[in-house]
Each structure stands twice: as structure tokens, then as C-alpha cells.
Amino acid sequence: MADLFADEMPEGSAPDQPREDAPLADRLRPRGLDEVIGQEHLTGPEGAIGRMVAAGKLSSIILWGPPGTGKTSTARLLADAVGMRFAAVSAVFSGVADLKKAFAEAETAMKMGQRTLLFVDEIHRFNRAQQDGFLPFVERGTVTLVGATTENPSFALNAALLSRAQVLVLNRLDEAALTTLLDRAEALAGPLPLDEDARAALVATADGDGRFLLNQAETLYAARIEAPLSPSELGKFLQRRMAVYDKDRDGHYNLISAFHKSVRGSDPQAALYYMARMLVAGEEPLYILRRLAAIASEDIGLADPQAMVQVMAAKQSFEFLGSPEGELPLAQAVIYCASAPKSNASYMAKAAAMDLARQTGSVSPPMNILNAPTKMMKELGYGAAYHYDHDQPDAFSGDNYWPESVPPQQFYQPNERGFERDLKKRLEWWHRKRAERRGA
Template sequence: MTDLFEDNQEQPRRSDQPDADAPLADRLRPASLDEIIGQDHLTGPEGAIGRMVNAGKLSSMILWGPPGTGKTSIARLLADSVGMRYEAVSAVFSGVADLRKAFAAAEKAREAGQRTLLFVDEIHRFNRAQQDGFLPFVERGTVTLVGATTENPSFELNAALLSRAQVLILHRLDARALGQLLDRAEELEGPLPVTAAARDALIASADGDGRFLLNQAETLYAANIAEPLDPAALGEFLQRRMAVYDKDREGHYNLISALHKSVRGSDPQAALYYLARMLVAGEEPLFLARRLVRMAVEDIGMADPNALPQCLAAKDAYQFLGSPEGELALVQACLYLATAPKSNAVYKAQKAAWKSAKETGSLMPPQNILNAPTKLMKDIGYGTGYSYDHEAEHGFSGDNYWPDEMQPQTYYEPVERGFERKVNERIAYWNRLREERGA
């Protein structure tokens, strides 16, 4: 992971410091926790890590944060700060044999009075059984586990493991933190061959990833550029970092949730932003079309009955045109939904009716509305007394349609917005006729 620091004072060369020709990110790794950039809420005196270090005792923890925010550096420096032996494994490259070897070495060190901090990078990549394998060694104190993950621990890690470790959240590096990182690079390598505006663009292009930023800076240094690059020239020279987005992981669910809630909240600008975020990151457009259809029936419903046909038409248009032309149809549907009147009355009615249906079981409808295709059924009363509404005054009979053992229920309650205002008027009119007929 990226090694980040902010202290501008010269540091004495340590025996484990990298060679002069090592990558820039490696040469800029911090020598102490107070040199970590952008994570003061954890490493500062009042932060969880700062308090543990001051007490001289670490608990097992999971470091959860985006790539390039200092997770590996923190783990390494934690061990140094409290005088623990440091052992590191990666879930990408390590298997059961590697873990057994690490635990055996930790047991041996413990017998010699040496505590071990076991750092497990990408810990979410271990399966559930492998994660369970950590538990006895953590419980016995053989190791203090520090796991690093870019994925939501709630989804990716065992509950048993989470109950024995504190989850600490690392922040995406903001522009100020990334600027400090470039300051350190320039102290070491000299001024970057970019204008002030291009420097800002370089920071923005990193998308919060310190490692990526340093790699971009190293590329600029290696190119021996004669004249400083402006933002346009920088954009041609360097590739922008692709947004972090795993279509089957938390980033996917976070963005679709943000899109849905922006539509529900009638903010077309935010809704379009999150739609763009997902499409630019490579989300399957038909997945978004399906979600827009769901929004149409859940959050708009009868307040604007055209919302659903709009979304289905957008799906058809996308399938007909393909990408990127068809994505414009998804944009239109998204904006239609965000600017439509909102009602969840249909959604609430469905939930209430489903609940009622489960609770009432197999109640028979009243006989007057039962079909009577046979003589026997007619003889026992099926269909007797049925009123044909088209022949009734006002085209409305007001008959009872509920099972005899069940009181009439109200599931659907239209709101006073959009088309549902008219629906509300109709229902009120029919209710008034029922009362008059009953009287």
C-alpha cells in the first residue's frame, strides 16, 4: 500500500530504508505514525491508533479504506511503535501453508517473550474457513491481527472475526493531503514539470489514491520534460486513474443507493451525476434500466403512471441502439423520474395487501361475486345477488367484495400529488356513494 507522510524535516537513514533507485512511493514511506498523511482521525493523539500506541498495547484491528491511503504503512509502523515483531502475509499470494508458517513463527517468538503483529493484506480475499483459522491464534494472543481491506468488512469478513477486531476506517485522501504528498516528492526530486493549474489537475486525477499520485509524479520526473505542462498537455501525457468501482461489491451498492435516493428526493442533477458515475465506471446499462423501472413503480407509481412506460421505452431504446447512443435514453428516463411527482402509495399498498393475504389464509370471497359455470354452483348460491356495475346508477353498484369473515380494508391511500390527486377524488366519490347506498 502507499507509504504516506507529511513531516518535512530530514530523517536519518534507517537500515530498512529503500535504495536510491527504488520507486518514489517506496522512498517516501513514513518513518513514524505521525508522518502518516490524511488519517489524523486515527493516528492523532485522540485517535484510536494514537491512544493504543500511547498505552503501549494494541488490539486486533481491521483497517478499511480505499487503495493508496496508507493501510500497510500504518501496520508496519504500529509494530515499530510498540516494539512488536512484524510479520506480513497477503491473501492474494498466501495459502494455508503460509499461514501455518506465520503462526508457528509467532508461537516461537511468543515463547521467547516477543509479541507478533501479523499484518494480512487484502484479508477479505481469504474464504470463510480460512478466516476462522485466525480465531484461536488471536484469542490466545499468539498474534495481534491487523487486516487491511478495501471492501466493507460487514459483507466480506466473518462475524466471529469481526467480534474480535476493531474496524478502523481510513479516509480517501483529500486534495490537501495529496498536495502534502507532492510537496514531499518535490523536496526529494525537485519541482514537478507542471504549471500550478496542472498540479491541481494532477491531484484531482489521483481520485484520492496516494500511490497512484506518486507513480504519476515519478513518470513526470522520468520524462525529462523541458517546459512545464499545462492541464491540457498533462492530460495528453498521463492517463487519469479509473474510478474505484467493483460491480459486485460495496461501491456498486453505494452508488445505486445514491442514485435511487437522489431520484426519490427529486434532485435531477445529483441523480444524473450518480447515473454517470456508474456508466463511466463500466456498469451494465441494462442493470441501471432495471433499477429505473423499480424506481418508477416504488417511488412514483400512480402519481405519474407514465413513469413506468418511460422507463420501459428507455430500456427498449437502449437495446435497439446499444452503447453509447442508447445511454441517452437512460438519461432521459432518469431525469423523467427525478422530476416526476412522487408517491410510494402503490409500494405501501402492496406491502399491506401481501401482509393481509398471508394473515387471512384461504377465506372465500362472498358468494355474490363467485362465478357459477355449473348448475350445482348456481343451486348453492354462487353468483346470487350480483350487481352488474355498468347497469347501476353512476356505473357503480357499491356491492361488498370482501370475504364475509373479513372487514373491508384500506391498503391503497393515494397522495395529493400528481395524477393521484385525481385518483383520490374518484375514491372519495365512490366512498360517498357507498355511504349513501348503505344509508
């Protein structure tokens, strides 16, 4: 499960038996697809990989999943299961020369009647031109490509390459899968020096990464600890795995999306959780506040105008206090926004106004509301018949403010939630007054 790079494996052969002094993760590498943990939705009889193996024919695939979920091992075992030659390159260490060599060897093998599965680890690290270099060899059948990536293939891989490969998603290992993996480790190397609660804590610290879990277990074995450790003692002995979170990659966008939708969906508990997930992973609090300011306008708007006030106050407080104290006003703003009445009326009104502005171009506003700073402009009718609202009853003239060729529109449609209920009544009152003045 933990192998990062692979040597070629002869057709039909099983993976070599690891040395006794090999890393624990290497010694526990699965010997068959049925031993791959946590990916039964792919390797089982009804899964995509299971069906390919049953048919004895493998198409090019992209294995997409978090670190430590068995991508490399799955590729190795696939080659063995369908009787193919296995070759591997890593985009981290390989260049054009390595790829040319791999393709040349595959062509030689093909002439001898031997098909090649080319495993490309971290395939997203190859640039667009290098990815295009795979296409002719895949199309001719020189190689069957199995790429592995932790990044979203939709963004990380060429469309041309994706059109020739099926994307298979590997699951993050859940608690049951990690526990099974730890059971295998103990069956091989003996009981870990942990009490029951510490063992559960060790599983939790892995954060779905099987390789990390086995590396932590190996560290415990190497320490030759006699008395079982408690969770607190384990925490002092081992480091916790940092959450997977690249600020310009999927982890970043997935969490901020979950955060936004939790606030929009009026679930302050979930919103706080995703806020905390981002903070723990090292996200800048000001980034979260910027998204919260957008939410205050897009999803709350005038249903609760205080939402924006809370967000901006939290921003000022954070800039004044810094971390960690400044994260408390952030949490307060998150709770306020998630608990506030929701309305996207302002958002929809702005979008509708922008659409009409694009359609109507540069039509002139009505003459009555144009300024007339010169005598000539007054003679031309600029500002004629304009009524100063503050001089009118109720400080409301009811004048027309729309271009002659553009009929009045109703962009803003307030709902019955929060402060917009009052705004709706106010707009309805002005609408009646406007009709009365124009009918007079």
C-alpha cells in the first residue's frame, strides 16, 4: 500500500516478497486486489476494476484519491491480475528522457507480444505538453496508462488525456478500514504498546491515510515501549498528521464551499466546524472573513443589514488582536451570519440590473433628472419639470427616473424574512404614492 515508486514486474508475476527489514508498510503491501483495504467499491465484483479484471481487459484509468489510500498498490496488482508487464515513472523525479525510455521499452515488449501497464505517479505534476506526449502511445495501445493523482483531474489534467482515460475515485480510508490495517500490522509484528483508547486515538490521528498510520505504528515498535501508552502519553510521543489542505487546491475549495453552504443553510454548528477545519489547517482568517463578507451580501443582504456590520467589526477586531484572540470575533460573526434570516434579493436584483444595463447600452436618462449647469442646457430642456423631493408632501415626488425607451423595472423583490419585511411594506407604500401622484 505504501510503495511510492515501482520497479518493473514480469508478466504474470506476483509482487516480490519484501525483505524482513523492509518498512512495515512495504511488508503489508497487499498481495491481491481483494486485500486492498477500503476500496471495495472499485475492486469488488461490481466495481470498475473488478469488472475489468473479470473481462481480462484493462483500459487506461486515472486513480484519484487522497494520500495513503492504495493507488500505487492497486496499479501494481492490476498489472498482475490481467497479465501485463508493469512499468512505473514518477512525475516528481522523471523527465522527458525517462518517458521516452519507458515508451521505447513498451514498444519492444509489444513486439514480443507483451502488453505494458505504465503507472505514472503524481501524473498531475507533468505539464500540459508532457501530458500530451502520452496520447499517441495510449491511442496505439503501446501502453495502458494508469495515472495516480491527489488533485482533481478536471483541473490538473488535459482534456485530451481525460477523454482517453476513465477516472476512478479512491475513498479516504475510514475508521473501519484503518482499524483493519492496524490489525494486519499487529498480526505481523505483534501487539502495539497501546491501551484500547490510545489505539483508537492512533487511528484517528491518521486522518484517512493508511501509509501514515503504518509509519506511526512502526515508530512505536522501534521505540520498544514496555507499558501500554494512554492517549495523552501517545500524543506526547507521536506527532499528529497535519490535515490535507493546499491553499490553491481541492482541499481549500472544498472546505470553503462547505463553509459557505453551511452559513447559507443556517447551520451555525456546521459552519463553525468548517471554519475550525480551515483554521487548524493553516488558512488565513482574513480569507474566511472575506468569504463571510460576500455571504453577508449574497445570502443575507437586507434581511439583516447588521450581518455586514458584524463581519466588518470582526475583521477590524482580528486586525487589532491577531491570532488566536482575533479568531473569537470571527467565530461570533460566523454564528451571527449563519443564524440570520436569509435573502438573496439584493444579489438577484443586481444580476437583473446588470443584464438590462448590457441590453440597453448608452440610452440617456430622462431629461428631468439631468443637471443643467449652463443656459444652453436649460434651454434644451435639461432638468425641466424636476421636482425636488424634500419640497414635496412626504418628501416624495413620484417623478419618473427611467429612460424613455426603458419601462420601469422591478429588480429588487424583497421577501418576508427579517428586515426585508419592513422594506417590502415601504416599497409598496412608495409604489401606491407614485401611482397616486401620476394619476393626479
